[in-house]
Amino acid sequence: MRWTSVDDLIRQWRERVREAAASGRALCLRGGGTKRFLGRPEQGELLDTRDCSGIVNYEPSELVVTVRAGTPLAELEAELATRGQMLAFEPPHFGPGATVGGCVAAGLAGPRRAAVGGVRDFILGARLIDGRGELLRFGGEVMKNVAGYDVSRVLAGSLGTLGLIVDLSLKVLPRPVAEASLRFEMDEAAALHRLNVWGGQPLPISASAWQDGILELRLSGAAAAVDAAMARLGGERVPDAVAEARWHGLREQTAAFFTAAGLPGPLWRLSLPSDALAIELGGAQLVEWGGAQRWLRSDLPPGEIRGRVGALGGHASLFRNGVRDGEVFHPLTAPMQALQRNLKNAFDPAGVFNPGRLYEGF
Amino acid sequence: MGEQSGLPGFGRAEGDFSRVDVHRLVQALQGVLPAASVLHDPEDLRPYECDGMAALRQMPLVVVLPETEAQVVAILKICAGQGVPVVARGAGTGLSGGAQPHRFGVVLSLARLRRIIAIDAHARRAVVQPGVRNLAISEAAAPHGLYYAPDPSSQIACTIGGNVAENSGGVHCLKYGLTIHNLLKVRGVTINGDIVEFGSLGLDAPGYDLLPLVTGSEGMLAVVTEVTVKLTPKPQLAQCVLAAFDDVVKAGDAVARIIAAGIIPAGLEMMDQPATAAVEEFVHAGYPLDAKAILLCESDGTPEEVSEEIGRVRALLEEAGATEVRVSRDEAERLRFWAGRKAAFPAAGRISPDYYCMDGTIPRKRLGEMLQAIQAMEKKYAMRCINVFHAGDGNLHPLILFDANKPGDQHTAEAFGAEILELSVALGGTITGEHGVGIEKINQMCSQFATSEIAAFHRIKAAFDPAGLLNPGKAIPTLNRCAEYGRERMGASRPAAHPDLPRF
Ligand SMILES: Cc1cc2nc3c(=O)[nH]c(=O)nc-3n(C[C@H](O)[C@H](O)[C@H](O)COP(=O)(O)OP(=O)(O)OC[C@H]3O[C@@H](n4cnc5c(N)ncnc54)[C@H](O)[C@@H]3O)c2cc1C
Numbered sequence: 039m040r041w042t043s044v045d046d047l048i049r050q051w052r053e054r055v056r057e058a059a060a061s062g063r064a065l066c067l068r069g070g071g072t073k074r075f076l077g078r079p080e081q082g083e084l085l086d087t088r089d090c091s092g093i094v095n096y097e098p099s100e101l102v103v104t105v106r107a108g109t110p111l112a113e114l115e116a117e118l119a120t121r122g123q124m125l126a127f128e129p130p131h132f133g134p135g136a137t138v139g140g141c142v143a144a145g146l147a148g149p150r151r152a153a154v155g156g157v158r159d160f161i162l163g164a165r166l167i168d169g170r171g172e173l174l175r176f177g178g179e180v181m182k183n184v185a186g187y188d189v190s191r192v193l194a195g196s197l198g199t200l201g202l203i204v205d206l207s208l209k210v211l212p213r214p215v216a217e218a219s220l221r222f223e224m225d226e227a228a229a230l231h232r233l234n235v236w237g238g239q240p241l242p243i244s245a246s247a248w249q250d251g252i253l254e255l256r257l258s259g260a261a262a263a264v265d266a267a268m269a270r271l272g273g274e275r276v277p278d279a280v281a282e283a284r285w286h287g288l289r290e291q292t293a294a295f296f297t298a299a300g301l302p303g304p305l306w307r308l309s310l311p312s313d314a315l316a317i318e319l320g321g322a323q324l325v326e327w328g329g330a331q332r333w334l335r336s337d338l339p340p341g342e343i344r345g346r347v348g349a350l351g352g353h354a355s356l357f358r359n360g361v362r363d364g365e366v367f368h369p370l371t372a373p374m375q376a377l378q379r380n381l382k383n384a385f386d387p388a389g390v391f392n393p394g395r396l397y398e399g400f
Numbered sequence: 401m402g403e404q405s406g407l408p409g410f411g412r413a414e415g416d417f418s419r420v421d422v423h424r425l426v427q428a429l430q431g432v433l434p435a436a437s438v439l440h441d442p443e444d445l446r447p448y449e450c451d452g453m454a455a456l457r458q459m460p461l462v463v464v465l466p467e468t469e470a471q472v473v474a475i476l477k478i479c480a481g482q483g484v485p486v487v488a489r490g491a492g493t494g495l496s497g498g499a500q501p502h503r504f505g506v507v508l509s510l511a512r513l514r515r516i517i518a519i520d521a522h523a524r525r526a527v528v529q530p531g532v533r534n535l536a537i538s539e540a541a542a543p544h545g546l547y548y549a550p551d552p553s554s555q556i557a558c559t560i561g562g563n564v565a566e567n568s569g570g571v572h573c574l575k576y577g578l579t580i581h582n583l584l585k586v587r588g589v590t591i592n593g594d595i596v597e598f599g600s601l602g603l604d605a606p607g608y609d610l611l612p613l614v615t616g617s618e619g620m621l622a623v624v625t626e627v628t629v630k631l632t633p634k635p636q637l638a639q640c641v642l643a644a645f646d647d648v649v650k651a652g653d654a655v656a657r658i659i660a661a662g663i664i665p666a667g668l669e670m671m672d673q674p675a676t677a678a679v680e681e682f683v684h685a686g687y688p689l690d691a692k693a694i695l696l697c698e699s700d701g702t703p704e705e706v707s708e709e710i711g712r713v714r715a716l717l718e719e720a721g722a723t724e725v726r727v728s729r730d731e732a733e734r735l736r737f738w739a740g741r742k743a744a745f746p747a748a749g750r751i752s753p754d755y756y757c758m759d760g761t762i763p764r765k766r767l768g769e770m771l772q773a774i775q776a777m778e779k780k781y782a783m784r785c786i787n788v789f790h791a792g793d794g795n796l797h798p799l800i801l802f803d804a805n806k807p808g809d810q811h812t813a814e815a816f817g818a819e820i821l822e823l824s825v826a827l828g829g830t831i832t833g834e835h836g837v838g839i840e841k842i843n844q845m846c847s848q849f850a851t852s853e854i855a856a857f858h859r860i861k862a863a864f865d866p867a868g869l870l871n872p873g874k875a876i877p878t879l880n881r882c883a884e885y886g887r888e889r890m891g892a893s894r895p896a897a898h899p900d901l902p903r904f
Contacts, residue, residue: 099660100763100794122662151603158609159581170405172852180761181793182578182833184567184616185841185848186876187860191580191612195604212662234522238546240633240701262704311601313523330603351601368606373594378607380863384856387406396607 044106047089048173051202054085056171059388067198067392069108070135073144075358077197077395078366085202087139094205095179098123101210102162102179107139107203114138118210126154126211130289139203145195148289149245149256152237152312152327158194160209166193166201169386179207192381198392199400200385214244214258216265219281220273222253226316226325229253233328234313241267247288248325249295256285288326295324295333296358303337304360310352317350319343333357344368367397404855404879410868411858413880417504417872420484422461425506428482429464432474437512439463448507451492451499452554453840455754455810460487460501467512469589469625476623477593479506485872486591488619490531490562493554495757496838498566498618498874505872508623510561516540517626524631525584525601530561530624534568537629546631549576552834553742561624567616569834571667571741572698574792578834580615582630588614588622591865596622613860618836619871621864635700638666640734641713643722644691648672651693652767654720655791658697659764661716663709667698668792669741672771675786675799676740682747685740688724695722695791696737744788744799752784752801756813760824761833764794773823774798781816783809795833796824822847837875845875846882854879 058065064082074080088108095104098121105114111131118124128148129141142164147156163177176189193203224232229248236243244258254276257264268275276284287293296305302321312329321336336343340356347354353368360366370378375397382389382400393400409415422440429438439445440462450457461484466472479486485505492499501507513529516536520526521544526537534555538547551570552558558568564586569578576582585599599611614621645651651670658665671679673692680687687694695717699709710727717725728734740747748755762770771787778785784801798820802813821831821844831837831844845854857876861868877885 097763097765099656100765101659102763145604145609155577155581156603158612159577168856172856174853174856175850176853178828178830179763180795180829180833182569182573182761182790182795183830184834184836185830185832185845186837186853186857187621188567188580188612188616189856189860192608192610195609200608212664215662234524238521238524238544238631238633240635260701260705260708262708263702266702266704309600309602309604311523313520327603353600353602353606355606370607371596373590373596374607376594377590377596377610377864381608381610381613381860384406384859384863 044090048167048204051085052167052171052173055167055169055202055390058083058390059169059171062388063390064393065390067202069137069140070110070133072131072133072136073140076144078398079363080395081393087137087202090204093117100179101181102207103210104179104205104207105138106205107137109138111136111138111141119213122213123210124213125160125208126150127157127160128289129157130291132290138206142194142203142206143196143198149247149285149326152246152330153244154211156194158191161191161194161206162209163207164190164193165204167204168201169388169390173204174201177207181209197395199382199396201391216261217244217256217258218264218268218278219276219284220255220257220268220271221276222273223251224253225251226323229325230313230316230329237312237328241271243328245285246326246328254284256281295322295335301335303335304356305358306334306336306343307355307357308332308334308347308352310347310350314350314352317346319346340364365397370397406859407855408858408862408866408868410872411855411879413878415868415872417483417485417502420461420482420504425478425482425484426462428478429462429475432478433464433466433471437465437467439465448489448492448501448509451489451494451497453495453497453500453838455804456497456500456839458501458503460503460505460507463507463509465509465512469513469595472508472589472623472625473593473595475506475508476589476591479869480591480593480867483867483869485869486623487871488561488565488623490559490565491533491557493558494562494566494838495759495835496832496840498836498838498871500839502872510559510624513625519544521546525628526631527626527628528560529626531559534558534560534563541631545634547634548629549582549632550579553745560627560629564615564624564627565617565619566834566836569790569795571669571790574668574790575664575666576632580612583611583615583627584630585628586611586614586624587626588624590622591867591869601628616836618838618875620861620875621870623870635666637703637706638698638700638734639706639710640728640737641697641699641710641717642687642726642737643695643697643717644688644724645693645695645721646691646723648693648771649768650721651695652764652791654695654717654722656764657716657720658713659792661712663712665697665713665792666700667696669696670694670789670791671741671744672787674784675744675788678751678786679740679743679747682750683739683743685736687740691723696741741788744797748786748799748801753803753805754801756800756802756817757835758796758798758800758817758820759832759835760821760829761793761795762824762827762829764791766827766829767794770796770823770827774820777816777819781812783812783816785816790833793833794829818844839874842875842877842881843885845877846885851879851882854882
């Protein structure tokens with residue numbers, strides 16, 4: 039695409055959205071395409087967001103960065119690292135081309151999620167083009183802002199169905215001074231119990247993973263706090279390089295659990311109350327986020343998985359593979375579905391953006 | 401398609417509810433509530449005529465006091481059926497007039513839904529009804545070594561339902577987050593009586609994440625009937641550093657240095673000299689009175705962590721030119737350091753018959769400019785202003801001192817406040833960091849947002865409440881109001897044009 043400035047690009051995009059809306063065509067918003075597997079199948083004519091790239095404003099002492107949606111996530115993280123800062127929610131890239139806009143639209147967070155918050159907790163503001171072709175700005179670059187409905191946070195996990203994100207203001211945090219990882223042998227029930235007990239104590243746990251009888255913990259914070267916690271928790275210290283590779287493998291799903299061919303079925307993501315007891319659903323499970331996120335590889339019918347998880351107050355999504363043109367996300371209650379549909383219509387009445395990516399109809 | 405297609409009628413002009421039939425309404429409400437829960441005698445309505453923004457008063461037609469969620473559903477169905485405005489109300493401590501009644505409407509008080517349903521220590525969550533006071537949650541969780549982190553200064557009185565509706569903050573939200581960051585699930589009732597749950601007991605929910613949309617929505621999208629909050633383990637130790645500066649800009653610079661050094665203190669607050677003097681006289685916290693600004697910086701965690709952090713903070717404050725640095729030696733001294741800051745509002749009330757609290761947030765680096773501008777405004781409006789800030793996150797609370805009994809003072813204070821808000825926007829910030837727009841800042845919304853954005857807000861509102869019955873006239877201005885305000889603002893920029901034009 040030819041354009042001379044970001045303003046020109048935005049003008050072109052707005053025009054394109056208006057034309058699509060007027061002619062009843064759909065647009066498929068895509069950045070690096072690293073998360074195309076998520077949700078229901080893509081539809082519509084491709085709009086590549088990578089044309090809109092670059093860091094607009096970075097103020098380390100204000101803990102804020104404003105970045106264009108098509109900026110490579112790796113580029114942003116490298117820039118933050120030069121100032122000793124990070125995206126604390128540790129978003130997965132799932133490939134070298136991941137963009138910041140895609141990261142927010144996918145709404146996925148990594149191992150640190152339970153300790154610091156998810157994608158939406160770090161969004162301060164956004165500009166987006168709605169389905170009428172209007173350029174809208176919500177939120178801003180300040181930490182506290184309650185003027186108007188908090189639309190920018192709703193973009194997290196919306197899979198590009200509400201609008202075309204132009205840029206985002208994100209809260210960043212300092213990298214922890216010290217980190218150390220520990221390893222314990224225990225079964226799933228014991229691990230879930232310990233994780234919840236520890237969660238109620240002032241311990242600097244920044245990540246956890248249980249799989250096949252092994253619980254791993256990561257501690258992050260001031261050196262004194264990490265040392266004190268290690269002394270208190272016991273367990274076996276994992277060498278730093280091994281630990282780093284492990285947490286990276288979980289964040290990027292390159293760990294054996296996600297890639298091994300021997301395991302059955304598609305990959306399910308179960309979001310549960312952290313204290314939900316271990317549930318037997320056939321296949322294999324990997325527990326993260328202190329018990330609140332559980333990965334499942336199982337051939338059980340979707341209805342059975344959703345029923346069991348829903349009964350515990352959680353929800354189940356078909357994360358990778360499996361039948362993707364049915365409902366891949368957990369069904370909504372009727373009143374909730376009506377609200378979500380109405381919200382989609384409020385932003386995108388003609389159904390231009392990624393139609394059907396989230397649920398059938400929006 | 402134009403920017404205003406799909407705009408609901410209430411987005412253009414305020415709805416006309418003058419045809420509400422109060423007798424029919426009271427009769428229907430009495431059919432679903434005990435007689436004592438339906439107030440309509442003017443004498444009984446009087447306590448509800450305003451919230452914490454006492455300058456704005458309006459009597460409602462009826463006040464209802466349900467005791468169960470089922471009663472809330474029944475009330476909303478009646479109001480939806482008869483086209484009656486509904487204003488939800490918690491403790492009425494809001495500072496922006498958000499709970500101010502509608503003259504043709506019902507005030508729906510949640511004060512009697514005040515049960516703590518469950519404290520689950522193992523899962524670190526509490527399930528409470530909306531009328532439970534903020535502090536009561538922490539008190540109930542205390543035996544388990546847990547607390548509810550957001551701590552607005554009004555926490556002994558304000559309700560969790562009100563906190564959700566305003567996305568309230570507190571002095572510790574730099575490290576522990578705002579209300580939104582400490583919620584798992586909010587259960588609410590829409591205007592047509594549907595029960596909906598936002599969020600979940602897990603860390604996310606399927607579909608669009610509507611929890612942040614409902615949080616801070618000022619009672620405009622749904623009535624909150626149950627809140628599940630996260631509980632946080634109490635830190636082992638907290639210690640506070642008090643630093644004095646001979647220049648406010650230096651104090652602002654010290655804040656930036658602390659954050660740039662990778663420290664996120666548990667609290668980071670600033671007061672200017674007049675504010676320090678006002679609170680010192682009131683609570684005798686031992687603040688240095690000759691300082692142009694004082695900073696309070698709190699560190700919490702394990703004893704090792706705290707001493708490490710306090711050492712670094714002290715060094716940074718000294719480098720930034722602090723004239724004095726004191727570290728609290730014990731819990732009593734720490735609480736004394738905080739007592740002054742937490743008493744800023746009552747202290748203002750003590751030195752002045754009335755005060756008007758502003759709530760803009762600006763990028764921290766613009767603090768010096770803002771303070772200088774406020775000083776100039778004090779001269780321009782011949783009115784005093786004392787300043788307290790949540791310095792860590794740039795949220796300012798200038799307190800404008802005035803006397804409502806003096807003719808014209810109220811309007812002058814409002815004009816002074818409006819100018820501070822306009823400047824907050826111009827400096828790249830926002831008109832409200834935590835107190836909400838309500839009715840108080842509704843005009844300044846027109847400065848912060850473009851018409852197309854205001855129209856988008858109205859469409860969101862209509863997605864939840866197509867007839868515009870929940871808290872009409874609040875938080876989001878009509879496009880007509882903005883058009884008028886735009887004209888008024890242009891007029892006001894000419895010296896002495898319409899000096900006494902009412903702003904509301
Ligand atoms: C001395 C003082 C100090 C304060 N300090 C702080 C502070 O440090 N930080 C801060 O953020 N705020 C502060 N506030 C402001 C105020 O206390 C908060 O906004 C608080 O959250 C309001 O709670 P409330 O129960 O009093 O709500 P109300 O004032 O009754 O209502 C506020 C808004 O919420 C809506 N609402 C109330 N309950 C519900 C419900 N159940 N469902 C839907 N909507 C509802 C109302 O319609 C209204 O729009 C302070 C106020 C005072 C008077």
